[in-house]
Amino acid sequence: SKSAGRNTMRFFDPTMQALVAQRTAIDRELRLALKRSELVLFYQPVVDEQAQMVGVEALVRWQHPRRGLLSPMEFIDQAEQSGLILPLGQWVLRKACEQLVQWAAQPATAQLTMAVNVSARQFRHPEFVEQVLEVMRATGVAAHLLKLEITESLLVTDMLEVIEKMQALRTMQVTFSLDDFGTGYSSLSYLKRLPLDQLKIDQSFVRDVLTDSHDAAIAQTVITLGQSLNLSVVAEGVETHGQWQFLAQRGCKLFQGYLFGKPVPVAQLPLSCLSWPLV
Numbered sequence: 004s005k006s007a008g009r010n011t012m013r014f015f016d017p018t019m020q021a022l023v024a025q026r027t028a029i030d031r032e033l034r035l036a037l038k039r040s041e042l043v044l045f046y047q048p049v050v051d052e053q054a055q056m057v058g059v060e061a062l063v064r065w066q067h068p069r070r071g072l073l074s075p076m077e078f079i080d081q082a083e084q085s086g087l088i089l090p091l092g093q094w095v096l097r098k099a100c101e102q103l104v105q106w107a108a109q110p111a112t113a114q115l116t117m118a119v120n121v122s123a124r125q126f127r128h129p130e131f132v133e134q135v136l137e138v139m140r141a142t143g144v145a146a147h148l149l150k151l152e153i154t155e156s157l158l159v160t161d162m163l164e165v166i167e168k169m170q171a172l173r174t175m176q177v178t179f180s181l182d183d184f185g186t187g188y189s190s191l192s193y194l195k196r197l198p199l200d201q202l203k204i205d206q207s208f209v210r211d212v213l214t215d216s217h218d219a220a221i222a223q224t225v226i227t228l229g230q231s232l233n234l235s236v237v238a239e240g241v242e243t244h245g246q247w248q249f250l251a252q253r254g255c256k257l258f259q260g261y262l263f264g265k266p267v268p269v270a271q272l273p274l275s276c277l278s279w280p281l282v
Protein backbone atom coordinates (compact mmCIF):
# COMPACT_ATOMS: atom_id res chain seq x y z
CA SER A 4 0.00 0.00 0.00
CA LYS A 5 0.88 3.63 -0.27
CA SER A 6 1.38 4.10 3.46
CA ALA A 7 3.59 1.03 3.72
CA GLY A 8 5.65 2.50 0.89
CA ARG A 9 6.06 5.70 2.83
CA ASN A 10 7.18 3.78 5.89
CA THR A 11 9.73 1.88 3.84
CA MET A 12 10.99 5.18 2.45
CA ARG A 13 11.54 6.47 5.95
CA PHE A 14 13.84 3.57 6.61
CA PHE A 15 16.11 4.71 3.78
CA ASP A 16 16.27 8.25 5.03
CA PRO A 17 20.02 8.93 4.89
CA THR A 18 20.16 10.71 8.24
CA MET A 19 18.34 7.80 9.83
CA GLN A 20 20.74 5.39 8.20
CA ALA A 21 23.72 7.38 9.42
CA LEU A 22 22.30 7.36 12.92
CA VAL A 23 21.77 3.60 12.87
CA ALA A 24 25.32 3.05 11.58
CA GLN A 25 26.72 5.30 14.28
CA ARG A 26 24.80 3.43 16.98
CA THR A 27 25.98 0.08 15.70
CA ALA A 28 29.54 1.37 15.83
CA ILE A 29 29.16 2.57 19.43
CA ASP A 30 27.66 -0.81 20.32
CA ARG A 31 30.55 -2.72 18.84
CA GLU A 32 33.10 -0.47 20.49
CA LEU A 33 31.37 -0.54 23.84
CA ARG A 34 31.24 -4.33 23.75
CA LEU A 35 35.00 -4.32 23.17
CA ALA A 36 35.51 -1.66 25.82
CA LEU A 37 33.95 -3.94 28.41
CA LYS A 38 36.28 -6.76 27.36
CA ARG A 39 39.37 -4.57 27.25
CA SER A 40 38.65 -2.84 30.57
CA GLU A 41 38.42 0.62 29.05
CA LEU A 42 35.76 1.72 31.51
CA VAL A 43 36.80 3.57 34.65
CA LEU A 44 34.95 4.74 37.72
CA PHE A 45 35.30 8.28 38.97
CA TYR A 46 34.04 9.24 42.42
CA GLN A 47 32.43 12.50 43.50
CA PRO A 48 32.28 13.44 47.19
CA VAL A 49 28.98 13.75 49.03
CA VAL A 50 29.53 16.03 52.02
CA ASP A 51 27.74 16.99 55.22
CA GLU A 52 27.12 20.45 56.68
CA GLN A 53 30.76 20.67 57.75
CA ALA A 54 31.82 19.84 54.20
CA GLN A 55 33.25 16.57 55.42
CA MET A 56 33.03 13.76 52.94
CA VAL A 57 30.51 11.19 54.14
CA GLY A 58 30.28 9.25 50.93
CA VAL A 59 30.76 9.28 47.19
CA GLU A 60 28.80 8.72 44.03
CA ALA A 61 30.40 6.40 41.48
CA LEU A 62 30.26 7.86 37.96
CA VAL A 63 31.40 5.83 34.99
CA ARG A 64 33.71 7.09 32.24
CA TRP A 65 35.04 5.45 29.11
CA GLN A 66 38.74 5.77 28.45
CA HIS A 67 38.41 5.52 24.69
CA PRO A 68 41.61 4.57 22.86
CA ARG A 69 41.18 7.32 20.24
CA ARG A 70 38.56 9.73 21.52
CA GLY A 71 39.93 10.12 25.04
CA LEU A 72 37.90 10.19 28.23
CA LEU A 73 34.20 9.99 27.35
CA SER A 74 31.39 11.23 29.58
CA PRO A 75 28.52 8.84 30.33
CA MET A 76 26.26 11.21 28.39
CA GLU A 77 28.00 9.92 25.26
CA PHE A 78 27.28 6.24 25.77
CA ILE A 79 24.81 5.43 28.60
CA ASP A 80 21.66 6.04 26.53
CA GLN A 81 22.93 3.82 23.75
CA ALA A 82 23.98 1.17 26.25
CA GLU A 83 20.41 1.26 27.60
CA GLN A 84 18.94 0.78 24.15
CA SER A 85 21.24 -2.03 23.11
CA GLY A 86 21.07 -3.84 26.43
CA LEU A 87 24.79 -3.42 27.04
CA ILE A 88 23.78 -1.49 30.14
CA LEU A 89 23.35 -4.89 31.81
CA PRO A 90 27.00 -5.99 31.70
CA LEU A 91 28.09 -2.35 32.07
CA GLY A 92 25.93 -1.83 35.14
CA GLN A 93 27.13 -5.08 36.62
CA TRP A 94 30.74 -4.02 36.07
CA VAL A 95 30.10 -0.65 37.75
CA LEU A 96 28.44 -2.30 40.73
CA ARG A 97 31.24 -4.80 41.23
CA LYS A 98 33.95 -2.15 40.86
CA ALA A 99 32.20 0.18 43.31
CA CYS A 100 31.74 -2.61 45.86
CA GLU A 101 35.38 -3.62 45.57
CA GLN A 102 36.33 -0.02 46.33
CA LEU A 103 33.97 0.07 49.28
CA VAL A 104 35.61 -3.06 50.69
CA GLN A 105 39.04 -1.42 50.42
CA TRP A 106 37.77 1.65 52.28
CA ALA A 107 36.19 -0.53 54.95
CA ALA A 108 39.67 -1.78 55.85
CA GLN A 109 40.88 1.74 56.79
CA PRO A 110 39.44 3.52 59.87
CA ALA A 111 39.49 6.93 58.14
CA THR A 112 37.31 5.69 55.28
CA ALA A 113 35.35 2.87 56.90
CA GLN A 114 32.09 4.84 57.19
CA LEU A 115 31.97 6.19 53.63
CA THR A 116 28.85 5.34 51.65
CA MET A 117 28.90 4.45 47.97
CA ALA A 118 26.10 5.56 45.67
CA VAL A 119 25.76 3.63 42.41
CA ASN A 120 23.50 4.68 39.53
CA VAL A 121 21.12 1.98 38.36
CA SER A 122 19.42 2.47 35.01
CA ALA A 123 15.76 1.57 34.59
CA ARG A 124 16.49 -1.27 32.21
CA GLN A 125 19.06 -2.69 34.59
CA PHE A 126 16.67 -2.54 37.53
CA ARG A 127 13.83 -4.09 35.54
CA HIS A 128 15.91 -7.09 34.52
CA PRO A 129 14.41 -10.19 36.15
CA GLU A 130 17.79 -11.14 37.59
CA PHE A 131 18.61 -7.70 39.02
CA VAL A 132 18.18 -8.54 42.70
CA GLU A 133 20.08 -11.78 42.32
CA GLN A 134 22.90 -9.98 40.52
CA VAL A 135 23.27 -7.39 43.26
CA LEU A 136 23.27 -10.14 45.88
CA GLU A 137 25.89 -11.99 43.87
CA VAL A 138 28.19 -8.95 43.84
CA MET A 139 27.61 -8.51 47.57
CA ARG A 140 28.54 -12.13 48.22
CA ALA A 141 31.57 -12.04 45.94
CA THR A 142 33.00 -8.83 47.41
CA GLY A 143 31.85 -9.15 51.02
CA VAL A 144 30.73 -5.53 50.99
CA ALA A 145 28.91 -4.03 53.99
CA ALA A 146 25.51 -3.60 52.36
CA HIS A 147 24.35 -0.70 54.55
CA LEU A 148 27.06 1.44 52.93
CA LEU A 149 25.74 0.72 49.44
CA LYS A 150 23.16 3.13 48.08
CA LEU A 151 21.43 2.47 44.77
CA GLU A 152 20.31 5.56 42.86
CA ILE A 153 17.16 5.03 40.85
CA THR A 154 15.18 7.55 38.82
CA GLU A 155 11.55 8.35 38.39
CA SER A 156 11.62 6.77 34.91
CA LEU A 157 11.44 3.45 36.72
CA LEU A 158 8.11 4.33 38.25
CA VAL A 159 5.93 4.64 35.17
CA THR A 160 5.07 0.95 35.12
CA ASP A 161 4.88 -2.00 37.46
CA MET A 162 5.17 -0.24 40.78
CA LEU A 163 4.55 -3.46 42.66
CA GLU A 164 7.49 -5.18 41.03
CA VAL A 165 9.73 -2.18 41.73
CA ILE A 166 8.66 -2.14 45.36
CA GLU A 167 9.19 -5.89 45.75
CA LYS A 168 12.71 -5.68 44.38
CA MET A 169 13.55 -2.72 46.57
CA GLN A 170 12.19 -4.55 49.62
CA ALA A 171 14.25 -7.63 48.82
CA LEU A 172 17.45 -5.59 48.72
CA ARG A 173 16.47 -3.51 51.70
CA THR A 174 16.15 -6.56 53.89
CA MET A 175 19.85 -7.01 53.08
CA GLN A 176 20.36 -3.37 54.25
CA VAL A 177 20.98 -1.87 50.82
CA THR A 178 19.52 1.67 50.70
CA PHE A 179 17.81 3.57 47.88
CA SER A 180 18.02 7.13 46.67
CA LEU A 181 15.65 8.78 44.18
CA ASP A 182 17.89 10.66 41.74
CA ASP A 183 17.04 13.80 39.75
CA PHE A 184 13.96 14.19 41.89
CA GLY A 185 11.37 16.54 40.43
CA THR A 186 12.42 16.18 36.80
CA GLY A 187 10.37 13.09 35.97
CA TYR A 188 6.83 11.89 36.20
CA SER A 189 6.61 10.81 39.78
CA SER A 190 3.57 11.74 41.74
CA LEU A 191 3.71 12.30 45.43
CA SER A 192 1.72 9.15 46.09
CA TYR A 193 4.64 7.10 44.71
CA LEU A 194 6.89 8.53 47.35
CA LYS A 195 4.72 7.22 50.12
CA ARG A 196 4.74 3.71 48.70
CA LEU A 197 8.40 3.40 47.76
CA PRO A 198 10.84 2.07 50.35
CA LEU A 199 13.27 4.95 49.82
CA ASP A 200 15.95 6.37 52.08
CA GLN A 201 16.94 9.50 50.21
CA LEU A 202 15.88 12.14 47.69
CA LYS A 203 18.32 14.01 45.48
CA ILE A 204 17.38 17.53 44.50
CA ASP A 205 18.19 17.75 40.82
CA GLN A 206 20.92 20.16 39.83
CA SER A 207 18.56 21.98 37.47
CA PHE A 208 16.82 23.35 40.59
CA VAL A 209 20.06 24.09 42.41
CA ARG A 210 21.66 26.02 39.56
CA ASP A 211 19.46 29.12 39.87
CA VAL A 212 18.27 28.60 43.41
CA LEU A 213 19.49 32.07 44.44
CA THR A 214 17.92 33.95 41.55
CA ASP A 215 14.83 32.00 40.53
CA SER A 216 12.09 32.00 43.13
CA HIS A 217 10.42 28.96 41.53
CA ASP A 218 13.59 26.89 41.80
CA ALA A 219 14.02 28.06 45.38
CA ALA A 220 10.45 27.02 46.17
CA ILE A 221 10.97 23.59 44.61
CA ALA A 222 14.22 23.05 46.51
CA GLN A 223 12.53 24.07 49.75
CA THR A 224 9.63 21.75 49.02
CA VAL A 225 11.90 18.75 48.42
CA ILE A 226 13.78 19.47 51.66
CA THR A 227 10.55 19.73 53.64
CA LEU A 228 9.13 16.65 51.95
CA GLY A 229 12.25 14.69 52.88
CA GLN A 230 11.95 15.82 56.47
CA SER A 231 8.28 14.83 56.68
CA LEU A 232 8.85 11.44 55.07
CA ASN A 233 12.00 10.81 57.08
CA LEU A 234 14.22 10.70 54.00
CA SER A 235 17.66 12.27 53.81
CA VAL A 236 18.01 14.92 51.11
CA VAL A 237 21.07 15.57 48.95
CA ALA A 238 21.39 18.74 46.91
CA GLU A 239 23.39 18.01 43.77
CA GLY A 240 25.21 20.41 41.47
CA VAL A 241 26.21 22.78 44.27
CA GLU A 242 28.82 25.04 42.69
CA THR A 243 28.86 28.14 44.84
CA HIS A 244 29.15 29.00 48.49
CA GLY A 245 25.91 30.98 48.16
CA GLN A 246 23.95 27.97 46.94
CA TRP A 247 25.38 25.85 49.75
CA GLN A 248 24.47 28.43 52.38
CA PHE A 249 20.97 28.92 50.99
CA LEU A 250 20.19 25.20 50.96
CA ALA A 251 21.77 24.54 54.36
CA GLN A 252 19.75 27.36 55.91
CA ARG A 253 16.61 25.68 54.59
CA GLY A 254 17.42 22.37 56.23
CA CYS A 255 19.41 20.48 53.60
CA LYS A 256 22.14 18.40 55.24
CA LEU A 257 23.93 16.66 52.40
CA PHE A 258 25.58 18.23 49.37
CA GLN A 259 27.31 17.25 46.19
CA GLY A 260 28.84 19.48 43.55
CA TYR A 261 31.92 21.11 42.11
CA LEU A 262 32.18 23.38 45.19
CA PHE A 263 33.23 20.31 47.17
CA GLY A 264 34.85 18.30 44.45
CA LYS A 265 34.44 17.13 40.88
CA PRO A 266 34.29 13.43 40.07
CA VAL A 267 37.88 12.13 40.17
CA PRO A 268 39.77 8.83 40.11
CA VAL A 269 39.94 7.26 43.54
CA ALA A 270 43.53 8.33 44.22
CA GLN A 271 42.56 11.99 43.89
CA LEU A 272 39.69 11.97 46.37
CA PRO A 273 40.17 14.45 49.19
CA LEU A 274 38.99 13.34 52.61
CA SER A 275 38.04 16.80 53.64
CA CYS A 276 36.28 18.95 51.09
CA LEU A 277 36.29 22.05 53.22
CA SER A 278 37.38 24.91 51.02
CA TRP A 279 36.02 27.49 53.44
CA PRO A 280 33.55 27.24 56.32
CA LEU A 281 29.82 27.68 56.01
CA VAL A 282 28.78 30.69 58.05
Ligand code: C2E
Pocket residue numbers: 047061062063074075076079092095120121122182183206239240241242259260261262266
Ligand atom coordinates in the same frame (compact mmCIF):
# COMPACT_ATOMS: atom_id res chain seq x y z
P1 C2E B 1 23.66 11.94 37.64
O1 C2E B 1 23.48 10.61 38.26
O2 C2E B 1 22.62 12.97 37.88
O3 C2E B 1 25.09 12.43 38.11
C1 C2E B 1 25.42 13.77 38.37
C2 C2E B 1 26.10 14.41 37.19
O4 C2E B 1 26.29 15.78 37.48
C3 C2E B 1 27.49 13.85 36.93
O5 C2E B 1 27.72 13.93 35.52
C4 C2E B 1 28.38 14.85 37.65
O6 C2E B 1 29.69 14.91 37.15
C5 C2E B 1 27.65 16.13 37.39
N1 C2E B 1 27.93 17.14 38.42
C6 C2E B 1 28.22 16.94 39.71
N2 C2E B 1 28.38 18.10 40.37
C7 C2E B 1 28.18 19.08 39.46
C8 C2E B 1 28.21 20.52 39.54
O7 C2E B 1 28.46 21.13 40.58
N3 C2E B 1 27.92 21.19 38.40
C9 C2E B 1 27.63 20.54 37.22
N4 C2E B 1 27.38 21.29 36.15
N5 C2E B 1 27.60 19.18 37.11
C10 C2E B 1 27.88 18.47 38.24
P2 C2E B 1 28.35 12.72 34.73
O8 C2E B 1 29.41 12.05 35.54
O9 C2E B 1 28.70 13.22 33.37
O10 C2E B 1 27.13 11.70 34.61
C11 C2E B 1 26.00 12.04 33.86
C12 C2E B 1 24.91 11.03 34.05
O11 C2E B 1 25.28 9.76 33.53
C13 C2E B 1 24.60 10.75 35.52
O12 C2E B 1 23.80 11.79 36.03
C14 C2E B 1 23.90 9.43 35.42
O13 C2E B 1 22.56 9.60 35.05
C15 C2E B 1 24.63 8.76 34.27
N6 C2E B 1 25.63 7.84 34.82
C16 C2E B 1 26.88 8.07 35.26
N7 C2E B 1 27.47 6.94 35.70
C17 C2E B 1 26.55 5.96 35.54
C18 C2E B 1 26.55 4.55 35.81
O14 C2E B 1 27.50 3.96 36.32
N8 C2E B 1 25.40 3.87 35.50
C19 C2E B 1 24.30 4.50 34.96
N9 C2E B 1 23.22 3.76 34.70
N10 C2E B 1 24.29 5.80 34.70
C20 C2E B 1 25.39 6.53 34.99
Ligand code: CA
Pocket residue numbers: 060120152182
Ligand atom coordinates in the same frame (compact mmCIF):
# COMPACT_ATOMS: atom_id res chain seq x y z
CA1 CA C 1 23.10 9.88 40.25
Ligand code: CA
Pocket residue numbers: 182183203205206239
Ligand atom coordinates in the same frame (compact mmCIF):
# COMPACT_ATOMS: atom_id res chain seq x y z
CA1 CA D 1 21.30 13.29 39.66
Ligand code: CA
Pocket residue numbers: 183
Ligand atom coordinates in the same frame (compact mmCIF):
# COMPACT_ATOMS: atom_id res chain seq x y z
CA1 CA E 1 21.17 14.15 36.22
